[in-house]
Amino acid sequence: MKIIRSIKKIQSLTKQLASEGTSIGLVPTMGFLHEGHLSIIKRALQKSDIVITTIFVNPTQFAQGEDLTTYPRDEKGDIQKIKDAGGQIVFIPKASDIYPNGYETYIEVESLTKILEGKSRPSHFKGVTTIVAKLFNMTRPDVVLFGLKDFQQATVLKKMTTDLNYPIKFIIAPTVREKDGLAMSSRNKYFSKSERPDALALIYALKAAKEMVKANITDCQRIQKEMQAVIKTTCKKARIEYIAFNDFNSLKPTDKVVKNTICSLAVKLYNVRLIDNMKLM
Ligand code: PAF
Numbered sequence: 001m002k003i004i005r006s007i008k009k010i011q012s013l014t015k016q017l018a019s020e021g022t023s024i025g026l027v028p029t030m031g032f033l034h035e036g037h038l039s040i041i042k043r044a045l046q047k048s049d050i051v052i053t054t055i056f057v058n059p060t061q062f063a064q065g066e067d068l069t070t071y072p073r074d075e076k077g078d079i080q081k082i083k084d085a086g087g088q089i090v091f092i093p094k095a096s097d098i099y100p101n102g103y104e105t106y107i108e109v110e111s112l113t114k115i116l117e118g119k120s121r122p123s124h125f126k127g128v129t130t131i132v133a134k135l136f137n138m139t140r141p142d143v144v145l146f147g148l149k150d151f152q153q154a155t156v157l158k159k160m161t162t163d164l165n166y167p168i169k170f171i172i173a174p175t176v177r178e179k180d181g182l183a184m185s186s187r188n189k190y191f192s193k194s195e196r197p198d199a200l201a202l203i204y205a206l207k208a209a210k211e212m213v214k215a216n217i218t219d220c221q222r223i224q225k226e227m228q229a230v231i232k233t234t235c236k237k238a239r240i241e242y243i244a245f246n247d248f249n250s251l252k253p254t255d256k257v258v259k260n261t262i263c264s265l266a267v268k269l270y271n272v273r274l275i276d277n278m279k280l281m
Contacts, residue, residue, distance in 0.1 A: 001083045014140045023048040026141035031055040032072040036176035036184035041085045052089040061127030107133045143169040183276045190272045198235035205230045206278040218257040220245040241266040
C-alpha cells in the first residue's frame with residue numbers, strides 16, 4: 001500500500017493512473033477509522049480499480065470552540081485498517097500544504113447549507129465543500145463515496161459535484177451501526193462506559209418515529225413530540241438541537257411524512273454532539 005503525503009506526488013500518481021485507464025475511487029475521511037469507514041472503502045473497491053482513502057482533519061470545517069484540537073487521531077492504526085480492508089493508496093496531506101499562508105478561496109453551496117447542521121454550525125459546510133473540491137482536484141476520482149449518517153453533507157456534496165461539473169459518480173453508502181443500533185462515529189469514543197447507553201436515545205427516537213409511520217401517523221409535529229419524549233426518557237440530560245423532517249434530495253422541510261421523507265436529529269449528550277437519521281417512507 002502506498003502512503004502519500006505530498007500534493008505534487010498524489011497529483012502525478014493520479015495523472016498517471018488516469019492515463020493508463022485505471023479507475024479511481026475516493027473515500028475522504030478525517031481518520032480515526034471505524035467499521036463504517038471500512039465498509040465504505042470495501043464498497044469503493046467494488047466500484048473502481050484503485051481506492052484512495054484520504055485522512056485529513058480539516059480545520060476549516062470546525063468553528064472556534066469545536067473539537068478540532070481534541071478530535072481523535074490514530075494515523076498508525078488507520079493505515080493498518082485501510083491496508084487490511086484492501087485499500088491501495090492513503091493520502092495524508094499536511095494542513096499547511098492544503099491551506100498555506102494567504103489561502104483565501106472557498107466553495108459554498110448556498111441554500112442547502114443554511115438549515116439543519118448548517119444552522120447549528122454556520123461555517124461548517126463551507127469548509128467541507130472546500131476540502132472535498134480540493135481533494136477532487138488533487139485525486140481526479142471516477143467515483144466518490146460518502147456515508148449516509150451525514151446525510152446533509154452527502155446531499156450538499158452531491159449538489160457541489162453536479163454544479164461544478166465534476167465527472168464523478170457519487171455514491172451514498174448506508175450507515176453502519178453498532179450491534180445495539182448506535183450509528184458508528186469517531187466521536188462515540190468520547191462517552192464513558194456509564195454514559196454510553198444514553199447514546200441510544202437517537203436510534204430509539206428514530207425507531208419510534210418509524211413505528212408511528214408504520215401505524216399511519218404521518219403528522220411530523222406529533223412524531224416529533226413522541227421523539228422528544230423518547231429521548232428525555234432515555235437520557236434526562238439530553239439537549240435536543242433539532243429534530244427535522246425533510247425531503248431526502250431537496251432538503252425541503254415537510255409537515256407530513258411522505259415518500260422520501262428523512263428524519264434527522266442532532267442531540268448533545270454529556271458534551272458529545274451526535275447526529276443520526278432515518279428515512280421514514
Ligand atoms: O465526513 C467527514 O469525515 C468529513 O466531513 C469529510 C467529508 C472527510 C471532509 O473533511
